Amino acid sequence: MKFKTALLGAAAAFVLAPAAYAERGTDGEVKLTFPQAVSIMNPYLSGGTKDIYASSMVLEPLAGLTPEGVLVPKLVTEIPTKENGGISEDMTSITWKLLPDLKWSDGTAVTADDAVFTWQYCTDPAGGCSQATKYEGITSVEAVDASTIKVTFSGPKANPYTAFVSALAPILQKKQFEACLGAAAPTCTDANNMPVGTGPFMVTGFTVNDTVSMAANPNYRDPAKPAFATAVIKGGGDAEGSARVVMETGEFDYAWNTQIPPDTQASMTAAGKGQFVVAFGTLVERIEMNTTDPSPDLPEGERSTAKHPHPILSDIKVRTALSKAIDRSILVEVGYGAGGKPTCNVIPGPADWASANDGCLTQDMEGAKALLDEAGWTDTDGDGIRDKDGKPLNILYQTTVNPIRQDFQALIKDWWTELGVNVELKAIDPGVFFGGDPGSPDTFQKFYADVEMYANNSESPDPESYLGQYQCKNAPRPETQWQGENINRFCTPEYDALYATLATTTDIAARQDIAKKLNDMVTKDSMIVVPLVHRGTLSAHSNALGGVQINAWDSELWNVADWFRVK
Amino acid sequence: MLTFTLRRLLLAIPILLVISLVIFLLVDLAPGSPMSEIPLTVPPDVRQRMIEALGADQPVFVRYLLWLKQFFWVEPMTLVDGWFGTTFAAGEQRILSWQSRSPVFTIIGQRIPQTLTVVGTAYLVGILIAVPIGIYSAYRQYSVFDQAGTLFAMIGFSVPTFFSGTLFIIIFAVWLGWFPTKYDTTLVVTDWDSFVQRIRQMALPVMTLGLANAAAISRYMRSSMLDNMAMDYVRTARAKGMSERVVVLRHVLRNSLIPVVTVIALGIPSIFGGAIITENLFGVNGIGAALIGAIHANDIPMVQTLAFIFAVLIVLFNLIADIIYGLLDPRIRYD
Numbered sequence: 079m080k081f082k083t084a085l086l087g088a089a090a091a092f093v094l095a096p097a098a099y100a101e102r103g104t105d106g107e108v109k110l111t112f113p114q115a116v117s118i119m120n121p122y123l124s125g126g127t128k129d130i131y132a133s134s135m136v137l138e139p140l141a142g143l144t145p146e147g148v149l150v151p152k153l154v155t156e157i158p159t160k161e162n163g164g165i166s167e168d169m170t171s172i173t174w175k176l177l178p179d180l181k182w183s184d185g186t187a188v189t190a191d192d193a194v195f196t197w198q199y200c201t202d203p204a205g206g207c208s209q210a211t212k213y214e215g216i217t218s219v220e221a222v223d224a225s226t227i228k229v230t231f232s233g234p235k236a237n238p239y240t241a242f243v244s245a246l247a248p249i250l251q252k253k254q255f256e257a258c259l260g261a262a263a264p265t266c267t268d269a270n271n272m273p274v275g276t277g278p279f280m281v282t283g284f285t286v287n288d289t290v291s292m293a294a295n296p297n298y299r300d301p302a303k304p305a306f307a308t309a310v311i312k313g314g315g316d317a318e319g320s321a322r323v324v325m326e327t328g329e330f331d332y333a334w335n336t337q338i339p340p341d342t343q344a345s346m347t348a349a350g351k352g353q354f355v356v357a358f359g360t361l362v363e364r365i366e367m368n369t370t371d372p373s374p375d376l377p378e379g380e381r382s383t384a385k386h387p388h389p390i391l392s393d394i395k396v397r398t399a400l401s402k403a404i405d406r407s408i409l410v411e412v413g414y415g416a417g418g419k420p421t422c423n424v425i426p427g428p429a430d431w432a433s434a435n436d437g438c439l440t441q442d443m444e445g446a447k448a449l450l451d452e453a454g455w456t457d458t459d460g461d462g463i464r465d466k467d468g469k470p471l472n473i474l475y476q477t478t479v480n481p482i483r484q485d486f487q488a489l490i491k492d493w494w495t496e497l498g499v500n501v502e503l504k505a506i507d508p509g510v511f512f513g514g515d516p517g518s519p520d521t522f523q524k525f526y527a528d529v530e531m532y533a534n535n536s537e538s539p540d541p542e543s544y545l546g547q548y549q550c551k552n553a554p555r556p557e558t559q560w561q562g563e564n565i566n567r568f569c570t571p572e573y574d575a576l577y578a579t580l581a582t583t584t585d586i587a588a589r590q591d592i593a594k595k596l597n598d599m600v601t602k603d604s605m606i607v608v609p610l611v612h613r614g615t616l617s618a619h620s621n622a623l624g625g626v627q628i629n630a631w632d633s634e635l636w637n638v639a640d641w642f643r644v645k
Numbered sequence: 646m647l648t649f650t651l652r653r654l655l656l657a658i659p660i661l662l663v664i665s666l667v668i669f670l671l672v673d674l675a676p677g678s679p680m681s682e683i684p685l686t687v688p689p690d691v692r693q694r695m696i697e698a699l700g701a702d703q704p705v706f707v708r709y710l711l712w713l714k715q716f717f718w719v720e721p722m723t724l725v726d727g728w729f730g731t732t733f734a735a736g737e738q739r740i741l742s743w744q745s746r747s748p749v750f751t752i753i754g755q756r757i758p759q760t761l762t763v764v765g766t767a768y769l770v771g772i773l774i775a776v777p778i779g780i781y782s783a784y785r786q787y788s789v790f791d792q793a794g795t796l797f798a799m800i801g802f803s804v805p806t807f808f809s810g811t812l813f814i815i816i817f818a819v820w821l822g823w824f825p826t827k828y829d830t831t832l833v834v835t836d837w838d839s840f841v842q843r844i845r846q847m848a849l850p851v852m853t854l855g856l857a858n859a860a861a862i863s864r865y866m867r868s869s870m871l872d873n874m875a876m877d878y879v880r881t882a883r884a885k886g887m888s889e890r891v892v893v894l895r896h897v898l899r900n901s902l903i904p905v906v907t908v909i910a911l912g913i914p915s916i917f918g919g920a921i922i923t924e925n926l927f928g929v930n931g932i933g934a935a936l937i938g939a940i941h942a943n944d945i946p947m948v949q950t951l952a953f954i955f956a957v958l959i960v961l962f963n964l965i966a967d968i969i970y971g972l973l974d975p976r977i978r979y980d
Contacts, residue, residue, distance in 0.1 A: 111928075204697075204698065206696075206699065261698070267747050270746055289831050291831055312928060314928045315827075512685070513676065
């Protein structure tokens with residue numbers, strides 16, 4: 079054991095050694111490839127992860143998050159807390175202090191005015207800012223002096239680290255974007271494609287949905303970084319092609335989002351040119367149960383609404399039986415390999431926020447059958463399908479068109495058929511399913527099916543806003559033009575009440591406790607949400623690229639300044 | 646001929662207007678939303694504001710008329726401004742892609758060069774391979790060469806590019822390591838080395854597309870040659886004691902080329918259309934990749950503009966093919 083540790087230590091020292099005496103721009107070019115090409119370098123006008131990650135090499139927030147989900151200062155001297163006086167006693171304001179002598183890549187000084195401007199830019203109602211939630215509940219952002227930014231909230235804010243935190247909410251340069259407020263935002267093509275930033279790289283060339291060329295920022299705050307003189311992000315193709323150019327041909331150093339089947343992962347790793355890395359955030363592939371009746375016999379406008387409870391799935395025994403019949407470890411093995419693990423939680427991480435809920439991990443077919451018998455669903459006519467009061471146990475199971483999801487559908491259908499359930503499968507184009515068009519019957523919000531499967535996640539380690547989606551008021555219905563995040567139409571006063579206390583609780587341990595309870599209320603206590611797989615983001619990097627620390631809580635490229643060439 | 650050309654050009658205007666309306670309605674009525682690629686973590690009210698900022702919530706006819714104005718007035722004027730430094734289009738909104746917020750014509754301008762280089766070269770290579778194969782296959786009908794040529798054409802026809810392309814990648818890039826698999830669009834040819842680099846990165850996509858192109862054209866060439874070989878004038882030429890070379894290459898070939906040239910001319914718009922699958926596979930990121938990316942993202946202005954440009958090119962090259970046909974074949978007269 080000791081010897082192994084010593085070896086590991088030596089290996090680590092060997093790997094880290096070049097970084098210690100590297101200078102800026104001595105390691106040549108780093109080449110990245112994204113299967114979805116970068117469309118725009120301004121994260122406020124895009125919501126696509128590809129654009130946010132690419133822009134994170136150029137634009138920086140005041141503070142970011144580490145792979146462990148811990149805040150780390152980027153443009154500020156320290157993370158404001160109650161203890162250091164950065165957060166006011168009543169939790170209604172937070173004050174950030176900028177680093178001294180901070181410069182934009184064009185050489186001008188970064189000031190508090192830039193942050194104030196960024197807030198104005200994203201909150202302008204005509205601008206269509208995609209990160210508007212990051213600036214919600216803020217009454218003002220002021221420049222106390224040139225390097226002090228004070229954010230004031232409308233009330234006590236339990237989690238004040240939203241504005242200017244993580245790659246989703248970086249600081250824009252006021253000088254460059256001044257003319258791009260509100261309705262003018264999309265017309266500033268040059269600024270949106272080549273923003274001036276404080277990050278380790280600056281954009282030197284941009285072709286839409288194709289290539290971003292970057293060079294080391296001469297004014298970057300650490301004079302020894304980045305090690306690479308230039309960087310390129312090439313977009314396009316598919317996940318397998320991206321993985322191949324890193325793992326098999328060695329043309330690229332890093333490939334983002336290489337979600338490929340487990341057997342292909344193994345054969346590419348065998349080529350010995352690179353490795354897959356995985357980061358687990360909160361992305362959970364789940365089956366959502368419809369608590370309302372989606373029957374086509376109901377009039378339009380009443381179908382899948384709270385007016386008609388679901389005739390089959392309203393019974394918790396049926397929901398539990400359906401969950402018990404699933405073997406989650408087989409699903410992981412077939413669909414994700416190293417990129418997934420079985421879970422029973424809606425919030426599977428970070429560890430401090432995740433409930434110790436593992437009751438669903440072992441398949442229990444007999445238990446499931448017994449539950450259905452108990453619920454009165456028995457096979458009276460001997461056709462293999464259970465029935466009750468003359469109605470067969472029919473379930474329509476929908477998801478998006480996606481090879482892994484179709485594999486999951488087939489496996490789960492087999493298990494449910496064994497249970498005596500008649501399962502009909504449906505696969506919908508993802509553009510329609512997630513498109514939210516109120517005129518289409520096939521959106522996931524409308525939920526004209528009994529169960530549906532997709533993945534969702536919390537964008538920050540603190541899941542407050544994520545858990546908010548299961549409140550009664552968020553149910554999609556005709557009055558909301560079928561918009562809303564409470565897909566299941568789950569509605570209990572207990573949940574809403576407990577969620578209300580979460581918003582006012584500021585003690586971190588108490589918040590974690592409430593979050594776990596809320597998680598259990600929608601999963602094991604009610605089986606409204608049946609989590610299947612905790613999905614990681616799988617990326618690949620070449621063995622010749624050092625310093626990669628994949629991150630699920632912030633941009634995957636959060637520490638690109640520390641990357642270096644392994645010689 | 647001139648009146649024929651003018652008449653056809655005038656007739657093209659109403660045809661193209663109808664086409665533009667049909668495309669617009671088709672694209673607009675297709676299910677989906679420009680917000681479908683936005684993560685679920687963005688709440689519905691923010692989505693709604695993003696849609697409003699794009700102008701996507703306007704009624705369909707307002708958007709169609711706006712697009713017509715932008716396409717036929719603002720964009721040409723922007724071009725004129727660019728040439729002469731005038732300010733006709735100052736302050737006017739150009740056609741912006743919803744996905745990237747960049748002007749659609751700027752994106753097309755960025756993408757046309759690699760599409761023309763790669764797809765155009767593949768078309769040329771395809772013709773250069775196909776014509777000799779077609780000629781010799783017909784001249785030695787049912788010979789071993791003809792059988793091999795037929796096999797080649799069958800493979801080219803029936804193997805889809807996503808399969809042949811991946812196969813070429815595995816053989817030539819992964820196993821042999823000869824060629825790169827990702828096309829570098831930022832490469833500028835300045836010296837011999839960068840020229841070699843350009844050739845190497847073009848090799849795989851050109852091979853993939855060239856195979857498919859050559860297959861089709863070689864079959865046209867062969868059957869057209871066979872038709873002519875049986876003609877009386879060929880027998881006459883031989884009877885006059887002309888060499889086989891003169892008979893085949895001067896008499897038969899020239900007459901056989903007429904239908905083949907038409908086929909080739911009609912295929913040219915597809916060069917501008919790019920090659921959706923091959924471009925994606927090799928990261929060429931030309932027009933084809935732009936189109937499929939825009940369709941996935943429900944980027945209506947981009948899809949509409951590209952589809953309409955293709956329509957214009959197809960109408961135009963149909964006319965050109967008709968004119969060439971008239972020039973090549975003295976029997977055909979349009980007046």
